[in-house]
Ligand SMILES: [Zn+2]
Ligand SMILES: [Zn+2]
C-alpha cells in the first residue's frame with residue numbers, strides 16, 4: 001500500500017515537471033512573438049495606448065483615442081506619441097537605426 005503510494009507520487013512529480021517545462025516554453029515563445037509588436041520606446045504593446053496615454057486616460061478617457069500606431073519604412077512599429085518625441089532627438093528608428101520615415105499610421 002505504502003509502496004504503491006510512493007510510486008504514484010513519483011509519477012505525479014514527473015508529470016508536473018514536464019508540465020512546468022512545457023508551460024515555460026509556451027511563455028517564452030509568446031513573449032518572443034509579441035516582441036515585434038512592442039513599442040521599443042515605452043515597452044508597451046503598440047495595440048495598447050502608450051504609457052503616457054495610459055496614465056492620462058485614467059483622468060481622461062478620450063486621451064486614449066489619440067494614441068495611434070506608426071509603421072516606419074523599416075516595418076518597425078511604435079506609438080505615434082512616443083515616436084514624435086523620439087524623432088525630435090534622433091530621426092532614426094530606435095530598433096534598426098535606419099532613417100525614420102513613416103510608412104503608414106493607424107490602428
Ligand atoms: Zn510607446
Ligand atoms: Zn500615446
Ligand SMILES: [Zn+2]
Nearest residue numbers: 074076093096
Ligand atoms: Zn526599424
